Each structure stands twice: as C-alpha cells, then as structure tokens.
Amino acid sequence: METEVDALEELLNIETEIEDVQDQIKFLLERQEKLHERQSELKFLLEAYKASGTGNSANENASRSSSLEDWSGSFEWDSQADDVRLNIFGIPSYRQNQKEIINAIMSGRDVLVIMAAGGGKSLCYQLPAILRDGVALVISPLLSLIQDQVMGLTALGIPAYMLTSTTSKENEKFIYMALEKGEGELKILYVTPEKISKSKRFMSKLEKCHNAGRLSLISIDEAHCCSQWGHDFRPDYKSLSILKTQFSNVPVVALTATATQKVQYDVMEMLRIPKCVKFVSTVNRPNLFYTVRSKSSIGKVVVDEIAEFIQESYPNSESGIVYCFSRKECEQVAAELRARGIAADYYHADMDVNAREKVHMRWSKNKLQVIVGTVCVISVIILLLVEIYIHITFDTQYLLVVRFVIHHSLSKSMETYYQESGRAGRDGLPSECVLFYRPADVPRQSSMVFYENSGLQNLYDIVRYCQSKRQCHRNAFFRHFAEPLQDCNGMCNNCAFFSEVREVDVSHAVPQMILLGTEEPSSYSSSSMHYLVIEI
Numbered sequence: 263m264e265t266e267v268d269a270l271e272e273l274l275n276i277e278t279e280i281e282d283v284q285d286q287i288k289f290l291l292e293r294q295e296k297l298h299e300r301q302s303e304l305k306f307l308l309e310a311y312k313a314s315g316t317g318n319s320a321n322e323n324a325s326r327s328s329s330l331e332d333w334s335g336s337f338e339w340d341s342q343a344d345d346v347r348l349n350i351f352g353i354p355s356y357r358q359n360q361k362e363i364i365n366a367i368m369s370g371r372d373v374l375v376i377m378a379a380g381g382g383k384s385l386c387y388q389l390p391a392i393l394r395d396g397v398a399l400v401i402s403p404l405l406s407l408i409q410d411q412v413m414g415l416t417a418l419g420i421p422a423y424m425l426t427s428t429t430s431k432e433n434e435k436f437i438y439m440a441l442e443k444g445e446g447e448l449k450i451l452y453v454t455p456e457k458i459s460k461s462k463r464f465m466s467k468l469e470k471c472h473n474a475g476r477l478s479l480i481s482i483d484e485a486h487c488c489s490q491w492g493h494d495f496r497p498d499y500k501s502l503s504i505l506k507t508q509f510s511n512v513p514v515v516a517l518t519a520t521a522t523q524k525v526q527y528d529v530m531e532m533l534r535i536p537k538c539v540k541f542v543s544t545v546n547r548p549n550l551f552y553t554v555r556s557k558s559s560i561g562k563v564v565v566d567e568i569a570e571f572i573q574e575s576y577p578n579s580e581s582g583i584v585y586c587f588s589r590k591e592c593e594q595v596a597a598e599l600r601a602r603g604i605a606a607d608y609y610h611a612d613m614d615v616n617a618r619e620k621v622h623m624r625w626s627k628n629k630l631q632v633i634v635g636t637v638c639v640i641s642v643i644i645l646l647l648v649e650i651y652i653h654i655t656f657d658t659q660y661l662l663v664v665r666f667v668i669h670h671s672l673s674k675s676m677e678t679y680y681q682e683s684g685r686a687g688r689d690g691l692p693s694e695c696v697l698f699y700r701p702a703d704v705p706r707q708s709s710m711v712f713y714e715n716s717g718l719q720n721l722y723d724i725v726r727y728c729q730s731k732r733q734c735h736r737n738a739f740f741r742h743f744a745e746p747l748q749d750c751n752g753m754c755n756n757c758a759f760f761s762e763v764r765e766v767d768v769s770h771a772v773p774q775m776i777l778l779g780t781e782e783p784s785s786y787s788s789s790s791m792h793y794l795v796i797e798i
C-alpha cells in the first residue's frame with residue numbers, strides 16, 4: 263500500500279523531473295533564438311555578396327568597417343574641419359572615432375555609428391553638414407530632441423531649422439523655398455520620421471532639392487528604432503528605406519547608442535545601406551558607477567532611501583533623474599521628495615505643453631535638482647532635457663550635467679537601462695546609476711512587454727543583471743552587447759563590495775521550504791515565508 267511518505271517522495275521526484283524538463287526547454291529555446299539570430303546574419307551577408315557582385319566584397323567591407331586605418335589619415339578637408347570644430351563648435355579635439363566618421367561621410371560613404379550615450383554622435387553628422395554644400399536632412403524621433411538640437415545649433419550661429427507640427431507658417435514657407443529654390447540660408451533641417459512617411463508635399467520638395475544637387479547628407483538618429491529586434495521599434499522608421507532608394511548618391515548616416523549585432527544587421531537592411539562603413543565604439547562608460555540596491559516593499563522606505571542618497575551624495579544640488587514605472591508613481595515620488603526637502607518635479611506625456619515648458623525652464627535655470635520621469639517610451643522626453651546649454655553671454659556656455667540617475671523601478675531591457683542610466687555623467691566626470699530592484703516589480707514590466715518581439719527575454723536579461731550579487735555589472739553590458747570584457751576598476755557595487763558578499767549554506771531549511779511549497783495555497787501565508795527567511 264502506498265503510504266503518505268511514498269506519495270510525497272514520488273511527488274518530489276516528479277517535481278525534480280519537471281524542473282529538469284523546464285531547464286531543457288529553456289536551453290533549447292535559447293539555442294533556437296541564437297540560431298535565428300545567426301540565420302538572419304547569414305542571410306544578410308549573402309545578400310551583401312549578391313549586391314556587390316563578387317564573393318569577397320562583403321568580407322572586404324566587413325574588415326574595412328572594423329578598420330579605422332582607412333579613415334584616420336589626411337584628407338583635403340582636414341584644416342577646414344578643424345576650423346569648424348574649434349571655432350564654431352568650440353570643441354578642442356576629436357573623441358574616439360569622430361574624425362574617422364566625419365572623413366567617411368565627407369568621402370560620400372554610408373555610415374553606421376554605434377557610439378555610447380554622450381559619446382558625441384551629433385558632431386559626427388553636424389560637422390560634415392556644415393562642410394558639405396547644400397542642406398543636410400536629419401531624422402530624429404522626438405520633437406523635444408529636435409527642439410533642443412535646433413536651439414543649440416542656432417545659438418552657435420548655424421542655420422538649422424525643424425519642420426514639425428510646431429513650425430510656424432512663416433518658417434515652413436522659408437524651409438520650402440530653401441529646399442525648392444535654394445533661397446535663404448538653410449544648412450541642417452530636422453524632421454520626424456512621420457514627415458517622410460506621411461507628407462507627400464515634403465517629399466516632393468526634398469526631391470527637387472536633391473535634383474538640384476543640394477541634398478548634402480541624410481542623418482538618421484536613434485537608428486535602432488528601425489529594427490523590430492531593438493528595444494524601441496517605431497513603425498514610421500520602416501518608411502525611411504525610401505530615402506536610399508530615392509536619393510541613392512546621398513550619404514546616409516545611421517546613429518545609435520545601442521545595437522546588438524542582430525539590430526545592426528536589421529538597421530543596415532532596413533535603410534538599404536549594406537555596404538556602409540561601420541564604426542562601433544565601446545559601450546563602456548568608465549566614469550559611471552553602477553549600483554543595484556534591494557528595494558523595500560514599503561513605498562515610503564524606498565523614497566526615504568532615495569532622498570537620503572541624494573542628500574548625502576549630492577548636497578550641492580547636483581542634477582539627477584529618478585525613473586518610475588507609471589505617471590502616477592512619478593507624481594507621488596516627486597511630491598514625496600519635495601516633502602523631504604529636495605527640489606523635484608515630475609515630467610510626463612499627460613502634462614500639457616505649458617506645464618512641460620515650465621518644468622523645462624526651471625530645470626534649465628537649475629531651480630530643480632531632480633526630474634522624476636517614467637521608464638517607458640515617454641521617458642525619452644525627459645532624457646532630452648538632461649543636458650541643456652545655458653547661454654550666459656554670446657560665447658560663454660554652461661552645461662547642466664546629470665550626476666545621478668536613479669531607477670525607482672527596473673527598466674524593460676538592458677538596452678533601455680543602458681540608455682537611461684547613460685544620461686548621467688555625459689561630461690566624463692564620475693557619476694552614479696542606482697537601480698532599486700525587487701522581484702515584485704518584474705510582473706508589472708512583463709505585462710507591458712509581453713507582446714513585444716523578444717520582450718520577455720529582454721526583460722529577463724535585466725532581471726538577471728539585478729539579481730546577480732557576484733557578476734560585475736559593467737561586464738553584464740559587455741556580454742549583452744557582445745563586446746570583449748574590460749576592467750571595471752571597482753566601478754560597480756558588485757566589484758567594489760565583492761568581499762562583503764557572504765555565501766550562506768541554507769540546505770538545513772530545504773525541508774521547511776518543501777513543506778511550504780506543498781501547503782494548500784489557502785493555508786499559505788506570508789508570515790510563514792517570513793518565518794522561514796528569519797530561520798535561514
């Protein structure tokens with residue numbers, strides 16, 4: 263006769279076997295994903311071979327892409343470029359890859375730039391836009407980003423305009439005349455991708471500009487938005503493929519801070535630039551200290567800890583961002599930080615334009631120390647506010663730099679976290695990125711990303727990042743972006759406080775755990791779990 267002990271034993275065996283099966287399924291799913299990834303890379307490579315007509319060109323291009331030698335030499339525009347860099351942009355020297363990228367664009371090549379947040383991507387297309395004859399078209403996903411860029415360029419005396427829903431009739435007329443007839447001074451024109459996909463009038467003027475030989479280059483910012491495998495796919499970016507088809511002799515520059523191999527191939531395919539020169543800079547941001555802190559289940563305690571961190575580490579009102587999961591949470595956290603004496607306000611898409619403008623102004627005048635935003639797409643708007651030039655006199659600039667980025671809730675992927683946290687320390691000086699993590703936040707995010715391509719897988723990557731007490735946080739980025747590991751130099755909490763992590767043998771608590779796991783859900787109580795944790 264089967265006893266209760268036999269039944270319990272069999273149940274345990276079955277559960278162990280189920281776990282084994284689940285592990286195998288997980289392994290096979292991961293293998294399938296990797297095979298799909300390689301399949302799309304190989305398909306792309308074969309198309310590149312076909313397009314070039316020779317068996318070796320794709321290889322040549324690939325090696326050329328990774329070689330900076332070709333682009334770092336002397337070119338006829340060197341002295342003019344140095345003059346513009348120094349006297350217009352006020353930048354004393356190039357950062358890594360900038361000169362090479364500029365040379366490739368000036369030589370008329372299509373270019374894909376993967377450069378860390380704050381690495382200086384804008385200069386790479388803005389400088390050639392000034393040097394080359396005609397108008398440079400820049401496609402950027404967000405109005406506020408465009409406004410900031412145009413404001414900054416205008417302040418430098420560069421004729422930059424935007425054609426968006428907020429453009430005045432007068433400016434629109436000026437832009438169309440400049441495109442069609444070459445009248446007026448227009449060097450850089452910013453539009454959103456919707457302009458390309460939806461405005462026939464604009465496309466017809468652009469065609470006239472191109473036919474007259476006045477379209478100097480096409481720059482596509484946040485190019486990862488082209489890829490369905492990226493963390494921020496935007497359907498309107500798909501229509502950008504028309505640009506290379508229609509203006510085949512105009513160099514296309516695609517720029518992004520984050521793109522895995524798969525996303526890079528996708529972007530090149532989507533924008534029809536298979537032979538582009540690829541410049542991939544390291545994702546490493548050596549000046550950022552990454553920390554993951556465990557998050558209390560009591561909301562008030564979390565805000566207490568955030569406030570304490572800000573007041574202790576940044577007593578001189580250095581600027582920072584706090585990211586929350588929802589708009590409501592943003593408003594609550596901002597109010598609670600204010601109640602604790604921190605100049606904080608929230609900023610999200612539900613606010614009207616005037617309210618947003620007001621926050622923008624207070625931020626730029628340094629009257630706000632902290633902006634509280636959401637970790638979804640809207641957060642990008644916040645991100646754009648984080649670095650603002652204040653023109654004191656015509657030739658003096660202050661730069662508001664974000665010194666800390668705090669995540670009250672986890673991001674939806676490693677890419678998103680890299681970008682959001684990357685807003686800190688864009689001047690290269692030491693800055694901090696702190697993520698408050700608790701497992702209970704995962705289901706909130708998973709319900710949001712469930713229907714995205716690889717959404718859950720992306721989420722689990724960042725969950726692994728948060729849960730690891732031993733793995734270097736910086737290395738997690740290198741692994742994610744398939745980059746060789748570099749030294750962290752103790753610039754993450756796992757490396758800095760490695761010796762403080764204790765391994766505890768909890769095997770004595772296993773029988774209790776099993777009993778707890780086999781309890782009827784109705785009899786299961788959090789107090790029994792709490793008791794168990796204390797026991798351990």
Ligand SMILES: Nc1ncnc2c1ncn2[C@@H]1O[C@H](COP(=O)(O)OP(=O)(O)OP(=O)(O)O)[C@@H](O)[C@H]1O
Nearest residue numbers: 353355356357378379380381382383384385519688
């Ligand atoms: N060679 C340089 N030397 C010093 N400062 C530079 C250089 N190039 C760019 N910068 C400055 O670095 C800051 C960041 O540049 P930029 O906005 O182009 O970064 P980005 O790569 O577009 O970042 P993100 O992806 O976050 O938007 C700006 O203040 C810019 O003026």
